[in-house]
Structure formats: C-alpha cells, structure tokens
Amino acid sequence: MSYLKFEKALMTNLQDSLPKELLRTNRSGAYSCSTVVDCNTRKYHGLLVVPVPELDDENHVLLSSLDPTVIQHGASFNLGLHKYQGNNFSPQGHKYIREFDCGTVPTTLYRVGGVLLKKEVVFQHYEDRILIRYTLLEAHSKTTLQFRPFLAFRSVRQFTHENGAADRSYEVVDNGISTCMYAGYPSLFMQFSKKNEFHFEPYWYRGLEYPKEQERGYASNEDLYVPGYFEMNISKGESVVFAASTTECRTSSLKKLFEKEVESRSPRDNFFHCLVNAAHQFHNRTKNDERYILAGYPWFKCRARDQFIALPGLTLSIEEQDYFELVMKTAEKGLREFMEGKPLSVKIYEMEKPDVPLWCIWAIQQYAKEVGKERCRELYMNLIRDVVAYLAASKHPNLTLDENGLLYADAKGEAITWMNSTNNGHPVVPRSGYIVEFNALWYNALRFTAAMELESGNEERAKELEELAEKCKVSFVDTFLNEYGYLYDYVDGRMIDWSVRPNMVFAVALDYSPLDQKQKRSVLDVCTRELLTPKGLRSLSPKSGGYNPMYTGPQSQRDLAYHQGTAWPWLGGFYLEACLKLYKQTRLSFVERQLVGYEDEMFNHCLSTLPELFDGNPPFSGRGAISFAMNVAEVLRTLELLEKYKF
Template identity: 75%
Template sequence: MTNLEESLRRELLRTNRGGAYSASTLVDCNTRKYHGLLVVPVPEIDDENHVLLSSLDCTVVQHGAEFNLGLHKYQGNNFSPKGHKYIREFDASLIPTTVYRVGGVILKRETIFQAYEDRILIRYTLEDAHSATTLRFRPFLAFRSVRQFTHENSVASRDYQLIDNGIKTCMYRGYPDLFMQFNKKNEFIFQPDWYRGIEYPKEQERGYASNEDLYVPGYFELPIKKGETIVFAASTSQVKSSSLKSMFQKELDLRVPRDNFYHCLVTAAHQFHNREADDTRYLLAGYPWFKCRARDTFISLPGLTLAIDEADYFELVMNTAERGLREFMKGDPLSVKIYEMDQPDVPLWAVWAIQQYAKYVGRDRAFDMYGKLLQDIIIYIKDGGHPNLRLDDNGLLYADGKEKAITWMNSKANGKPVIPRSGYIVEFNALWYNAVKFCALMAAEKGDVKGAGVLEELAAKTKKSFVDTFVNEYGYLLDYVDGNMMDWSVRPNQIFAVALDYSPLNQQQMKSVVDICTRELLTPKGLRSLSPKSGGYNPMYVGPQTQRDYAYHQGTAWPWLGGFYMEACLKLYKRSRLSFIERQMVGYEDEMDYHAIGTISELFDGNPPFHGRGAMSFAMNVAEILRTMKLLEKYSYQK
C-alpha cells in the first residue's frame, strides 16, 4: 500500500445497481477522470455519469498537530498530502477497509455504496488513541461529466445550507444538490478554495488532457473517542442522520464475502445490474465509461444470470431487451436505453441467449416465454427486414461493413473501421446456422412439422455454403469473404463455428479450428484478436487514442472469447480437457488482485506479461468466465 508503483495500478469499483458508482485506487488517489467517491447519472443534463464528490480527505488532529490521510497527485509527479504512508492494513474481501496508524492513533475506514440509492457511506472507527482526538473532513467537489474536467471559475456557486448534521450544496444549475451528513453533531467551517493542478496519470497515459482544479467549500470537524464509530454519507437526497449507523450495518449484512474466485465474479456480475426509475432492467457493458449496448447485453446475459442461478434476472433484462428489439424490427423509436440495437448480429445473439436459457429452464418454458420472439427474428431476417443484413440464395447472411464498423471488432480511425469486416462474416453466419437449427428444433417439438422442415432445408443450404465459403486449405476459417476479397488473417471469430450448439463443420474441421486457435491465439487471458503470424499484429494496447484504436483488435487478448474457446474444447474433447481448462482459468483468477480488484478488465495485451487494459470491469469477460465455470461443473459430473 505504501508503494505507489504497486497501489496506484490497483483500482476499486463499487456500484449501486442503479447506474451510479464509486471508484478510485486502493490508496484513494484518483488516477482517472472517471474516478470519484460519488459518481451518478444526471438524466436532466445528459446520459453521462457525473462526478459530484471526487474525494474526502480525513485529517487526524491531536495536540494541535495535523496528520492528513488523503492523497492527490499534482503536476510534476508531486503527491500530497501523502496519507498512504500511514496505511497499515487493507482488506476488500467484504467491503473496502483501510486501517491507518498515526502515532498512537489507529483509525479504521470502511466504505459501502448503498444499493439502488445514490449514496456513499463511510464508517470511521477510532480503534485506539491515547489522548483527545479530532477528525477533520475536507470534501473535494467536481460537479462535472466523467468525460470533462472542471477548472477554477467564477460561475461555481459557493452557497451552502446547513442541514441535519451536515450541509447541502450545488455548484452549478441543473445539477442535483449534494447532501453531506454525519451521524453526530459536527461543526462546518466555511473556507472555500480551489485545489489547482490535480493530475490523473491514466488520462496522461492515454494521450488526453489530464489535470483539473477541484473546489473545497470548507471542512467538517468533530471529536471522536476511542472505540467510537462515525458514519459519513454523501448523497443526492437527505436522510435522518440518526439512521446512518443502522443504514450502514444493514447494507453490510447484505454483502457476500469475496472469499474465493467464484464469489468475486458473482459480486462483479451484480455490479453490472442497472435498474432505472421506471423499473426497467439493464446490464451495463462495463465500467467506468460503457453504457448498455445491445450485443453486449445478449452475450453477457446467460453468464451474468443463468450461470449464477438467477434466471429471474435473465427474464427481467430480456423483457427490456425484447421490447427494444421489437421496436427496432418494427422501425419504431426505441423506448429503452439500449445502444447499438441496429448492429446486424444483435438478433442472432438474442437467439443464442434464449438458447442458453432453454438449456437452463427447459425448452418448454423457453418456448412459452420467447417462442414468438424466435419466430419473429427468423422471419425478420429471412424477409430482409434488417437494413444491413441480407439473406442470399446460398443461405448465407451478407452485411456491409466497409464504411461502418458492424461487428464486435468496432474500432475506428478517421471515421472508418480499422478492420472493415464486410460481406459474409464468419461469426454472423455461424450464429445464423445455429439460430436456424435451434428454431427448427423448437418448431418440431411444438408440432409445427412444416415450419421445422422449411428451417431444416434452409439450414442444410447454409451449412454447405458455409463450408464452401469459409474453410480454407490450411484448416482454419476465413474471417470474412466479400466477392473476391477474402480475409486470410487468423482471428478468433472462427471459434464460434465450433463452440455453438449447432456447427456447420464436421468433427475434423472443428478440431482443426480449435488446434490453430490453440497454437496461434490462446493466451492465459483469453484469445488474441489476431495471430502473431498475421500481418498488422499489434498486441500492446498503450499510447494515445489513435495508437490504441489500431491495436484494439489487432492482437490484444479478450477473456470472453476465451470462454467460447473453452466451450469448444469441452464440446470436442469432453472430460479429457477438464484439467487443461482448469489450468486456463488460473490466468483469470490471478486477476482478482490486480487492476480492478475482484473483477476482470476489458482486454489484455496479447504478449507477456499480459497487462490488463481499457475499462476496469467488462461485463462480457465476467459473464463468459462464469459460464465456463458452470460448464466445467457440468462436464465434471458427466461420466
């Protein structure tokens, strides 16, 4: 903890399952513009999150001497006030808990984010002290979007009002009031000032502007006795200060300990939950900057719900997603907050998600819940309803991705796709074949013999064309084919043709695909997005935005792809690959102590030491690791 080279690389994320979050490093030094103690959506302004309270510095005062436990990075690599040197213990197995020692003073700090409320709670306990002790708290306010910075200005309001054991204040019109309260009487000393030149090294690394000024309206001061506990709350609504202690304890009692790999992932899965005011349910694609995206929702849904025995939440999210999908298919404006519903593979991933649901609850219930949706998706695609998805006479789907990124490999440079995947795209058609076969099975089981026959005929045509189009003489699959343009790059998208329940490939072809993915794409952190033997291999996701855009899908490793790879291995080799898959999972378990504690980063460098990069927590990665654990359990019990 006292080694900033180590501690500043590790981040903590806590969410309220309502879109708000709290994030920083282990030593409470913000290193991203996205970091903050209370970061909330402000729909009255825009659809971004906004940092209201950036941090809260605590100072221990004894015999007139002050010991500030805070930590900020300023320009010129200067850290102040260096409170990390007082840290003696840190534990995040239940909630983030830091123990500070200042001479004879031992102070414990515990942080919790209240579920479904925009409220951060911090509990301070004076575990030991040999003389009278006072605590002083300075709140650092930002009141800005996570994508912007704030600087000293004359527009910011300095007004505040005293409330029950605290104050409320609002820096700018349009923002909600920020309520800061303690559970006991305190004195607020109005001493407005700007702290200038606070720097965020993560933004500096990424080639962005990296410094801002934060406003401190003054400080709270209150005495504390040995053994006494004080609770601080920062929120967008006022509460009775006398309820803060019980509120903290109630939240604490609901927490699941992060005492093993699985429990860490379950907690991480719950962090992606997002319940809106109208009770619609979503899955956020990641933190700290991702919204709810359609493709990510359907890929993540089985792992984040069914794999942890939460089918009820699958249904809640699917109800919201189905409404959006139907609105898109009808050409109506979307009434749900799901982005990128127009991507051509979204309905195909929706079918895949329902297929996983059917395996969990049974096909009868799945048909009752989503049979009509499955039928409507197939008809929609067959009839050419999608503006960028055409079913050709050969049974393959064609999509135009020359000018706009339409697959999960969506990085852009100068407004154009870095990887212009266009035409017959390998995973689109693997998903299509799987969808047609699954829907044929469902139709047959429900007595629709004619409908099932039509679908089986289409599937047979798709299967032949898939093999003729994508299988090459080197034993792997072309990534996409558009007329005479064939992409021979070895990419991980071919793995879906093996991992999905219905594969257009024969046994030998599937083994060949898995073998080449093992040799050229497999890392301890998932599959590389491009083989090192292919042209343009760029495995290090570092540097300014443009440099990172070119590396994003050109060799970086993605754990969610590793989930489908491991499913393909188990499908082909069954129990004989169990120990291999278990060893592969160790690479993910190691991540629980790095980057964002207890969750999985967005992507990893494709070369050793495979550093985590991008967003601190990514839904598809967490989901696929959980789904793999469920598959391991299933195959372990099979004879």
C-alpha cells in the same frame, strides 16, 4: 487470511498500490471508484459519480474525494492522497495505512501514532449515496477528526478548473451541509451520524493530475473546490458514518443503514464469489423499472450485443434466472421496436448492429438449456420465430439472406461487427460480406429454432428450417473453410480475408455447428497455436499482417491496436467451451489451468473483476475499461461448464 487483503508494504509502495483500483456501483448506474489508496488517477474516478439525466446521458463526478485528518495533541495527520503536477504526491496519507481488506466491504486500517482508525465503505444499492464508517479502534488521548470534501460537479469526460461561476453558497442540514456548484446539477448532501462543526473555508486546489489520462494521451489536469471542513471529536470505540448523496437523509438512521447495507453484501472470499460480486455491478434499473446489463465501467452504457452475450453468464450461470427474464423483457421490447421500424423507447445502444438478433437467439438458447425448453417456449417462442422470420425475409437494413442460405452484410464502410474500432472515421478492421461468426450464429439459430418448433408440434415449419439450415451448412463450409484448416474471417466477392482471427471459434463452440468433428478440431488447433494467451484469445494472430498487440499510447494509436492482436477473455470463454465440447473430460485440467490466468486478475487492475482487454504479448497487461461485462460473464459460464463436465 482474507482473499483480497494487502499489507502495509504493498499499500505504502505507490508503484504497487496505485495501479490497483476499486469499483462500487448501484442499480442506477452511479458508482464510486478510485485506487486502493484513495488517490484518483483517472478523470472517471470519484467518491460519488452519478447520472444527471437532466443534463445529458453521462455520469458526473460530484464528490471527487474526502480527506480525513486525525488531530492529537495539536498535531494534524492528513490521511488523504492526491497527485499533483511534477509527480508530487500530497499529503501522502498512504504512509499511515497498515492494511487493506476487500473481503466483504472495502476496509482500510490507518495507524497514526497511538491512533488506530478503521474506514469501511459501501455504496447504497438503490440510492445514489456513498456511506463511509470511521471507527476509532485505539486512542490514548483526545482525538479530533476533520473531513475536507473535494468537489468537482462535472461530467466524467471533462475537467473542472478554478472559475468565478461556481456557486460557493451552502445550506445547513441535519448534521451537515448541502451545496450545488452549478445550475442544472442536483444538490450534494454531506451529512454525518453525529453532530459536527462545519468551517467554511473555500479554497481551490490547483493542478491535480491524473496519470491514467496521461497514459491514454488525454489532458490530465484539473482544479477541485473544497468549501471547508467538518470537525468533530471521537472517542475510543466510537463509530461515525459519513453520507454523501443527492438526497437528504435522516442522520439518526445512518448507522443502521450502514449495517443493513453490509449485511446484504456477499463476501469476496474466493475467485467465484469475486466474479459474482462483479456480475451484480453491471445490473441497471431505471425509474420505470426497466432492467439492463451495462457493458462495463467506468464509461460504457448498455449496448445490445454486449448485453445479449453477457446475459447468460451474468445471470443463469449463478442461478439468477429471474434477472435474465427481467432484462430480456426490456430487451425484447427494444428489439421488436427496431424490427418494426419504430423509435426505441428503451436505453439500449447499437440495436441496429446486424448480429444483435442472432446473439439474442443464442442467449435464449442458453436459457432453454438452464431453465428448460418448456419455460423457454412459454416466454420466448414467439420472439424466436419473429427474429428468424425477420432475418429470413431480409428485412434487416444490413443483412440479406442469399440463395446459398448465408447471411450477407454490406458494411458500407462502417464497423458493423464487434470489431468496431475506427480511425479517421474508417473501420480499422473492415469486415463485410459473408462474415464468419454471423453465419455460424445463423446456422445455430436455424437449428435451435427448428428443434423448438418440432417440440411445439410444428413439424412442417421445423422441416422448412432444417432444409434452410442444411443449405447454410453446405455453403458455410464451401465459403469459409480453406486448405490450411481454418476459416476465413469474411468473404466478400473476390475479397477474402485470410487473417487468422478468433471469430471462427464460434463455429466450434456453438451447440449447432456447420462443421464436422475433423473440421472443428482443425479450427480449434489453429486457435490454440496462434491465438491463445493466458488472458483469452488474441484478436489477430502474430503471423498475420498488421499484428499490433500493445493497447497503449494516445487514442489513435490504441484504436489501431484494439482488434489487431489484443487478447479478450470473453473470446477465451467460447474457446474453452469448444475445448470441452470436443474433448470433454480429457481437457478439464487444461481448462482449469487456463482459468488461473483470470483468477490472477482479481488482485490486479480493478480488484475482484476483469478489465476490457489485455495486451496480446507478455506480460499481458490489463487495459481499457476497468470492469467489462462480457469478460466476467464468459468466465462465470466457463466455470459452470467445467462443473457440468466434471460430474
């Protein structure tokens, strides 16, 4: 029995199958995404979605979908599925699905009378090309296949509608055609591994509807252009490969290319392997060989904070230190450019956020533990020194090192922490002054750097850093710890935030903590009582004012809920790390039980990955981006920690 396999009963019930999405990516940031029944429910869905840097920094849907039709004895059976206005589904090809298996490559079996047709899909790793193999497993008479491509040629943030500006011309290429609807776009090449006939029958399909956009309070309707259809005969046992790409390919090599891509895939046969597959989906490589971690799909780019937090889990926890080093090489370039006041030459967003350098040191600290301190000093010692010196000298435009040893951040009415949602231009969670996780990270960075300096033989510098760390430790406890045993979220002069938030958990989870054991236990107990859910830590306690746990409705409503009670798995990763550090093997079974809540998500929302966040109240529904790097990373890191504490 395959780990990710769904039978006919589920696939034909749209209430169960439509919420299940499937994502395939490559290293350029291009992707293919839809539901398991191939019915697009988001404007971000598409069979071939690619970056078009000549136009903008967004991804663009070129090929929205491909409808196959089986013809026998003059009868046509369309296997496609689209949702139209008025809750109308057509042509309802899902009713022919016998089973769906996402083990190695996504595979769908269709039963149409005496015909059994298998469809397998891969997204080529290093080309913007989707490959679909159709195999006729059973047929009792002559069988013909038709394929209708639905074209969009638009940004993922927009819609296309019937218009006279669309270029309907096409060129015949090897076993297919190429076409380009609008100037500035690359041509779309649609080719098959065998000869076929293309019938030019241009038609606009009007009023397609995307229910996920409706849920989010956005416009949800568009029209798609179908230039015609491809037609070919197929024999029992025969396979045909379809390719859609921005470059032409040799069709004689398509079958071998498909096999090669399948061989490079690792199976999704358990929880861990699902997460490893998901981890690789965030890898991004540019033409000049820079490497990045994308924050999530389908709408996030590379964000500095997300990248540093996700990097250890997505690489070191699965023994891929080489990719850690490649990403850090690019990230170091960007961080140094920022610290030197130069324009960034790398594609990393939000480098200016004040906690980014602190998370960079945390990521390097994880590298030192996994790979070794000697290698860490060789690669990153200069960067660590420079970052600490930069912060200690108050050179960051939004961070000042005060006399008490704490870092002070003046938010200036902006959202400067990871709790970055805004409403009408103002932060929903206005955090400023002494921010708890900033200073927990600062103390950790000072102690880690001091230890590295000592091992490098720089005893005088190590002593200076230890003295600063001790000052920071005393001030941290005096500033943040309250009489109820938890930590203030931030303190800015007379403004003290008493809200119970998860940001205090970092003071317990980090390797170097300013808290003693009793204080750690007290903080962790509050997190357990008020913030813990099966899907991570809530961003706000239900007992605190403004608790808003349901991330639903239009954008403004979701902005108000984003960090006001929703649950985040990546925070849960640090919480579980804190549990293991404090209670060691006595909490192993508890951590294992907590991870079950994440494994359940492999079969829901987007298969084999974790979404951005969850509602803070039962049933803890997944929300936001369908695949989120920090969440996948922290669950992988927790699994690794669990194994270390077992042995």
